[in-house]
Amino acid sequence: MQQLTPEGSRIVNDLAQRYGFSTDAVTHMMIAVLNGNGGMAQFSHPEFGGSGQWMQGGMMMLGDMFNYGLKNSVGGLCQEISNILANQPGLLRSGSFQSQSQSGGGQQNQASGSPMGQSSLFVPDPNQNWWPQDLGSPSSTGSQNNVQYAYFPNICRLAVKTGGDVWVYDTQNHQIGGFSQQQGMGSSITFSSQFGTVSLGTLPVVSQNGQTPQPPAPQASTPPPSQPAPSSTNSSANEASVFDAIAKLGELRDKGFLSDDEFNSKKSELLGRL
Incomplete structure (x- = not known):
């Protein structure tokens, strides 16, 4: 709760004497009108008939709704507090934020x-x-x-x-x-x-908190995966297939299907793949 200055306490005492309320009730209403930006107030105090609401322009709602004398006093108090707050530098605000x-x-x-x-x-x-x-x-x-x-x-x-x-x-x-x-x-x-x-x-x-945020540290790039070395198994299989082909060419030569020159030419070609 906001605390009153000596000048604020003097004004509250003056309002309390003139309107017939306690200083506690007037202080309560001053805070309520301030929270309503000077144009309205929602309050709850036994001296004001419990919970109630005031709005600038004449709207007044009290718990003791048929106590017209109390309504007039509370309405007058609220309006005077509103005028006092309006004369304070920068106390009330305006705009659309x-x-x-x-x-x-x-x-x-x-x-x-x-x-x-x-x-x-x-x-x-x-x-x-x-x-x-x-x-x-x-x-x-x-x-x-x-x-x-x-x-x-x-x-x-x-x-x-x-x-x-x-x-x-x-x-x-x-x-x-x-x-x-x-x-x-x-x-x-x-x-x-x-x-x-x-x-x-x-x-x-x-x-x-007054400190400039540090940019995130750059992440290290991930090296590309290394290519796997050819396995000895694949190399052995390649050699076996070449030798099998040469053996079959030898059989064809022995049966007369290939000449020696043709056999030697194909053999050199296959050996070149190793």
Whole structure:
């Protein structure tokens, strides 16, 4: 929970006295309106009749639905808190950057515009600007479950914090408009751009926890398999077939089918194959 500064506590005390609520109830409502970006609030406090919802423009829902006096007081408190927050530098955000879940549960948050400035109401959170400071100020931030995003379109960078690690990606020519985190089996993070829905894993990694990732070492090429040497068995079989052929030629010569010259010619040819 965000902590109030002395100035924030002074404002809460003033609101509590004028609207007749405790400082705990007013602080609860201030955080609720802040989480609703100044335009709405979902709250649950016994002084407000339990669970309820307020939306700028007059919509009010209370657990004690017929207590019109309480409705007027809570509505007035919410509207005044909204006006106070709007006058704080960079406290409320605007824009269209989105972070949402496609399946499964979990808390989610979305915001755009300038990051939260040095508000006089709340003590600065040391973990607020979790991205590398050399990236500057993001145009959009978002969070869901244990994943946080910060988008820097002017330098084509996207920072993602998950599992305690901070990854910085090169967004190239993508104009990122929002994120989607799928839960459960095959969970993945995707983002939407002018090219449609794209997986975060397709972006080049610039750094992890401030360190430039090392390229993978080249794999050694596999030498071609050596040609097997001719086996002695094949050589012996070749010699045997040559000698058998010469023996048959000798028989043909002895029977008068071949002359000595023909026999010697064929014999020389066969011996040349060895």
